[in-house]
Amino acid sequence: MTLFGLHMPARLFTDPSAKREALARTLASIDSVLAEPIEDCLLRAPSGEPCLEAKTPLDLEREAGLPGGHIFHHDLSWPYGEEGEEGGHGARPAQWGVETAHERVLLCGAGARRGGGVSGIPGHNAAMAVLGRT
DSSP, X not given: OOOOOOOOOGGGGSSTHHHHHHHHHHHHHHHXXXXXXXXXXXXXXXXXXXXXXXXXXXXXXXHHOOGGGOTTSSXXXXXXXXXXXXXXXXXXXXOSSOBOSSTTOBOOSTTOSSSOTTSSHHHHHHHHHHHHTO
């Protein structure tokens, strides 16, 4: 079983006990909707520990190169820009939520302002931004 439970800020994992605490709380949350504890169903290593792998944001940053462990590459935000927040480049205002400080670079992946995740919306918006420049 693979569980991507939630993203927690990397700053919470500077204390070595934080990973154990997060895992214990995650298992308790899973247990709250099961008829029996999930740990009773897990294979045990010879040491008696459950065969369970948990990754913190710091682990993901170190092992997979994800900044702060974010699968979306930065903190998630509201899908709309606040007043004065999205600047675009030079005389071109930000319209599609994919603009960056570099005129020829658009953010069209999971961390884009509008859409994000695996929706495909940022790719559409980047294409629209390019088409609007011609």
